[in-house]
Amino acid sequence: MTRSKEQNRGTPAASQSRHYHELAKARIAGGVNSNVRLSSAPVCFASGKGSRLTDVDGNVYIDYALGMGPTILGHAPPAVTAEVSRTLALGQLFAGQHTLELELANQFCACVRSAELVRFGLSGSEMVQAAIRVARAFTGRPEVIKFEGHYHGWFDNILINMSPPVAAEGNPIPRPRHLQSGGQSAHASDDFTVLPWNDAGAIDQYVGANASRVAAIITEPIMFNTGGILPKPGYLEHLRRVTKEHGIVLIFDEVITGFRVALGGAQELYDITPDLSVFAKALGAGFPVAALAGRRDIMEMFASGGVNHSGTYNANLVSLSAALASVRELSANDQAAYKRINCVGKALMEGIAAAGRRRGVDLQVSGLPSAFHTCFATRPIHDYATYSSANQKKLGLFLSALLESGVRPTSRGTWFVSATHTDEDVALTLDAVEQGLQRIL
Ligand SMILES: Cc1ncc(COP(=O)(O)O)c(C=O)c1O
Structure with a gap:
C-alpha cells in the first residue's frame, strides 16, 4: 500500500465526491442516510479493504471511523x-x-x-x-x-x-x-x-x-x-x-x-x-x-x-x-486480534498526546486503546461539563487537516482501532497528526 498522503489529491473537496454529493442531495434527504453523517466531510467511498478506504476520486484513507465502530476486523475481512x-x-x-x-x-x-x-x-x-x-x-x-x-x-x-x-x-x-x-x-x-x-x-x-x-x-x-x-x-x-x-x-x-x-x-x-x-x-x-x-x-x-x-x-x-x-x-489464537488492537491503539494514543505536548497544544486524548477520543480543552476530559468546554472549531480544523492527509477519525474526534491497522498506519497517522497540529497553531 502506498503512502496515503501521497495518493490524496486534496480531499474532501475532490471533484467526484463533490459531484456525487450534489447529485445525492437532489434525491436523498441531505445526501445521507443517517443524520450523523451530515456533519462529516462529503466524501463518497468506492471500497474498503483492511484499514484503508478508497474514495471515488482514488484517494486512500487510513480509516479510524470504522463504520462508527463496527468494522473491528477491518473492511471486508x-x-x-x-x-x-x-x-x-x-x-x-x-x-x-x-x-x-x-x-x-x-x-x-x-x-x-x-x-x-x-x-x-x-x-x-x-x-x-x-x-x-x-x-x-x-x-x-x-x-x-x-x-x-x-x-x-x-x-x-x-x-x-x-x-x-x-x-x-x-x-x-x-x-x-x-x-x-x-x-x-x-x-x-x-x-x-x-x-x-x-x-x-x-x-x-x-x-x-x-x-x-x-x-x-x-x-x-x-x-x-x-x-x-x-x-x-x-x-x-x-x-x-x-x-x-x-x-x-x-x-x-x-x-x-x-x-x-x-x-x-x-x-x-x-x-x-x-x-x-x-x-x-x-x-x-x-x-x-x-x-x-x-x-x-x-x-x-x-x-x-x-x-x-x-x-x-x-x-x-x-x-x-x-x-x-x-x-x-476475535477469539482465535488466544484473542490475538485484541492484542494487536491494544498495541496499535496504545501507540496512537501515546503518539498523539506526545505530539500535542511537543507543539504546546491543549490536545486531550482520552479513552482506551481500542477506542479513544481527541479534543482540544485546557483540562482533561472527565465529565460532560469538561467535554463541553472543548474547542469544537479547533477540532474541526484538525480533523479536516487529517482527512486531507488521508487519516480519518470520526467527525466527533473518536478513533476506533481495528485488528488490521499496521505499524505503517501508525507511523503515517502520527506524521499526519504533526502536520495537522502545525496547521491549527
Ligand atoms: C452506546 C450506543 N447505544 C446505542 C446506539 C444505537 O445503535 P444503532 O445505531 O445500531 O441503532 C449507539 C450508536 O452509535 C451507541 O453508540
Missing part, C-alpha cells in the same frame, strides 16, 4: 465475507428457526459473562428499547434513569440529553430534560430521568428518594459517545450495588464497548455483571446484528411474560453468519 458468502446460497430468512441461531447464541453466551439468555436483532437502538420494555415489565415500575451525554439510539423516548446545554448553576438533580430532535414527542420521555454520570452522590440522592418508581438504570459503561470518558474507580460497582439493593435492573449499553474493549465487553474489563446488556457494532464486524442478553428470569419475560420483541429480519442468515465468523475471528 476475508473470514467474515467467506462465511457470509457461504450462507447466502442457503437462503436468507425463514420466519422460523435455523441452527445458526443456537450456534451463535452458545458462542455469544460463552463470551459475555452476564448472558444467560439472549435475543438477536438488527440495531442497537431497537435492542435498547427491548431492554427498557422488559425491565419495566419485570419490575412493574415505570421509570428509567439515563445519563447526561450518553447516547442509546434515536428513538423518541431516549433521545434526550445527549448534548444538552451544560447544567445551570447549582447542577440540578435530576437534569432538566432536553429533547434532541425536531418532531420528537415530549411525552415519550415522561418516564425518563436524567442524571450526571460518574457521580455516585447523584445516584444516591435520586434513587434514595425515588427507588420504588425506578425500573432500570441504563448506562454506557464507558462514555464513548461523549469524550471517551472512563468510569471513575468504583463507580460501576456503586451502580451495581445500588441497583441490587433497590431491585432496579442495571442495563449496560455495550453497543460500542461490546466485543471491542474486550471479547466480553466492558463488563469483563471492569468485572461487573449487569442484569441486561445490549450489543451491536463490533459483534457483526460491519453487518447488521445486535443482541440483548442477560438474566434468565428477566429475559424469560419475552417467552412467557407477555413482553413483545419482534422483527421481520431478526436472526437472518447474513447477520448470524457474520456474527459467528466475527466472534470466531
Whole structure:
C-alpha cells in the first residue's frame, strides 16, 4: 500500500465526491442516510479493504471511523465475507428457526459473562428499547434513569440529553430534560430521568428518594459517545450495588464497548455483571446484528411474560453468519486480534498526546486503546461539563487537516482501532497528526 498522503489529491473537496454529493442531495434527504453523517466531510467511498478506504476520486484513507465502530476486523475481512458468502446460497430468512441461531447464541453466551439468555436483532437502538420494555415489565415500575451525554439510539423516548446545554448553576438533580430532535414527542420521555454520570452522590440522592418508581438504570459503561470518558474507580460497582439493593435492573449499553474493549465487553474489563446488556457494532464486524442478553428470569419475560420483541429480519442468515465468523475471528489464537488492537491503539494514543505536548497544544486524548477520543480543552476530559468546554472549531480544523492527509477519525474526534491497522498506519497517522497540529497553531 502506498503512502496515503501521497495518493490524496486534496480531499474532501475532490471533484467526484463533490459531484456525487450534489447529485445525492437532489434525491436523498441531505445526501445521507443517517443524520450523523451530515456533519462529516462529503466524501463518497468506492471500497474498503483492511484499514484503508478508497474514495471515488482514488484517494486512500487510513480509516479510524470504522463504520462508527463496527468494522473491528477491518473492511471486508476475508473470514467474515467467506462465511457470509457461504450462507447466502442457503437462503436468507425463514420466519422460523435455523441452527445458526443456537450456534451463535452458545458462542455469544460463552463470551459475555452476564448472558444467560439472549435475543438477536438488527440495531442497537431497537435492542435498547427491548431492554427498557422488559425491565419495566419485570419490575412493574415505570421509570428509567439515563445519563447526561450518553447516547442509546434515536428513538423518541431516549433521545434526550445527549448534548444538552451544560447544567445551570447549582447542577440540578435530576437534569432538566432536553429533547434532541425536531418532531420528537415530549411525552415519550415522561418516564425518563436524567442524571450526571460518574457521580455516585447523584445516584444516591435520586434513587434514595425515588427507588420504588425506578425500573432500570441504563448506562454506557464507558462514555464513548461523549469524550471517551472512563468510569471513575468504583463507580460501576456503586451502580451495581445500588441497583441490587433497590431491585432496579442495571442495563449496560455495550453497543460500542461490546466485543471491542474486550471479547466480553466492558463488563469483563471492569468485572461487573449487569442484569441486561445490549450489543451491536463490533459483534457483526460491519453487518447488521445486535443482541440483548442477560438474566434468565428477566429475559424469560419475552417467552412467557407477555413482553413483545419482534422483527421481520431478526436472526437472518447474513447477520448470524457474520456474527459467528466475527466472534470466531476475535477469539482465535488466544484473542490475538485484541492484542494487536491494544498495541496499535496504545501507540496512537501515546503518539498523539506526545505530539500535542511537543507543539504546546491543549490536545486531550482520552479513552482506551481500542477506542479513544481527541479534543482540544485546557483540562482533561472527565465529565460532560469538561467535554463541553472543548474547542469544537479547533477540532474541526484538525480533523479536516487529517482527512486531507488521508487519516480519518470520526467527525466527533473518536478513533476506533481495528485488528488490521499496521505499524505503517501508525507511523503515517502520527506524521499526519504533526502536520495537522502545525496547521491549527
Ligand atoms: C452506546 C450506543 N447505544 C446505542 C446506539 C444505537 O445503535 P444503532 O445505531 O445500531 O441503532 C449507539 C450508536 O452509535 C451507541 O453508540
